[in-house]
Amino acid sequence: MKNDPTIDIDIKRAPTSKIDSIDFENLKFGHIFTDHMMTCDYKDGSWQAPKIMPYGPISMEPSAKVFHYGQAVFEGMKAFKDDQDQIWMFRPKDNFNRINISAKRMAIPEFPEDYFFTALDALLKMDKDWIKKGFGNSLYIRPFVIATEPGVSASPGTNYKFMIICSPAKSYYNGEVRVKFSEDYSRAADGGVGFAKAAGNYGAQFYPTNLAKEEGYQQIIWTDANTHSFLEEAGTMNIFFRINDTLITTPTNDRILDGITRKSLIALAEENNINVEIRKVPVQEILDAAKEGTLKEIFGTGTAATVNPISGFGYKGDKHELPKLTDSYATFFKDKLMKIQYNLAEDKHGWRYLVK
Template identity: 75%
Template sequence: MKYDTNQLEINKVQKSKIEEVNFDNLVFGEIFTDHMFECDYANGEWQNPKIKPYGPIQLAPSAKVFHYGQAVFEGMKAYKDEDDQIWLFRPDENFKRINKSSARLAIPEFPEEFFFNGLEELLKLEKDWIKKGFGNSLYIRPFVIATEECVSANPATKYKFMIICSPAQAYYSGEVRVQFSEKYSRAADGGVGAAKAAGNYAAQFYPTNLAKEAGFQQIIWTDANTHEFLEEAGTMNIFFRVGDKLITAPTSDRILDGVTRKSVIDLAKDLNIEVEIRRVKVSEIVEAARKGELKEIFGSGTATVINPISGFGYKGEKFELPKLEDSYGKSFKDRLMKIQYNQAEDKHGWRHLVK
């Protein structure tokens, strides 16, 4: 079915709240822009796309999202270069992934025309919220929820797709130490680990709290069957540098197909860095750390781009990683951000100009 982007209704705020925002002191994800995009699914089709002032939405207590967790989301960023042009980074991947996540939770897929038209018109309205400068960006959160008023245990017939935006600064989390999970898993074979389902994140909070009580900031999850293989770190994909080799787990129905992850793999190949995409045993990483061969662990994701990990714990033993001047993680982060901010050649065609 072809969707008409001329259907988009735009209702602007009378007065922006941007003057009330201290852009030098932003807390990630707490401040939101003036407008939001909204589109509803009813009678078998997506309809009535609109941009309107950011604000509360009204849902019945019986809305199925509250009872059966039909909710998926994405995380993206918009960047502004020195010529005031607005850029997105591989938005086609985010679009494909939110529909993949939706399909896994029996949510109707969202039309590509509505997604890109709504997103770009929203960003043009919020252009002043996107600040120039390396590290400044606008975090974009598309999401879908089930809105049908019914508590029967089956997929909803009504949904709401929305996009909200939040200004962000360079993400500094300080030194991060992780715990290799011995008991808890993020996802299992045949589950929803490859989907950005809201419930995946809720289920992480309790074991992560336990790790924090033990002196760690995050968890590297292990497989549900044996707890012998390392899979993801918190909300990030994970990379290990053993010697000069980069190792990361393959994507599967347990592991999220991260946009930053696949970009790091491509950049590593550009730099002739050997990359192994395979299952990673806990025992081999512990052994590499003991031998001094484990040079780096870092996570990759939209919010942080690359998050270096300074140490890890396993079975009561703690390991510290060397501090490297020429780390792979630092190099990948610098290269990715220069592409995102239109400061470097984009030979892979990852940048998307908002016109």
């Protein structure tokens, strides 16, 4: 990861901070933002020098191509503060690589690694007081890039804006989460953009998710577009199933996001001698396991959610509740993962990144 101190970042500090007005004990995820943001423009065929400025509105033409053709991709990352006030990120190189993979799929110029880490480190150090110590506290980091060129011709933009904004966070989901197995809608299809964190992937999920919410569910687990007979991932999470003591998750492909938390849990499972199967997951297999009592857990993983247990699921009008376990894999993995993230356990894999 390249942090280049010779890169000239134009920094303009906020005249005052709003931090004293924030109730950090009652945060709604993604609604409060720190004092500063990073912005970097692409024009004349290259990325310009990054800038850090007070968080606030940006000005764009109504004809900016992001509004008309959806050229927008994003990432989700977190920063943590340990008991010695050191700031850590978790596997940020993976996030950097993935936003460029997403950008390439959407015909957006890839962002330079040295610009990314130099500007992000500077931003986190400026807003370090927004990162609170303590298990469960974090700073959610949202890098994104949008097409800003004015014009409604159906072609990729020539001008772009890369930005990073930050939001103090606690848990993503509050209370029990129940999911519906999709019967009609799909998140993505073969050859599409399901593997990319393209903004439109998420916008297209909102309508079927709203329908599921009307039935009492918080999320959908999507099924494959061809037959709707294989489970893939949820709207904001990769999904794991535990049948007896075996952990099962779907393989990544061009329909499924290559989740960083997902990869981390697979590695933790393997080093703790928990059997993991990475394969297609038929809906019928999970229904049968639920009826037989061998389906012990379903849980989701993601940067925002970390590890989130699923309390129950529904399919074709039938509802299934999952057992409440005292020794769940979800709790085990969440504890292992968070201790690494907060610098409370050995990092055997080199996942932590210290902001210096």
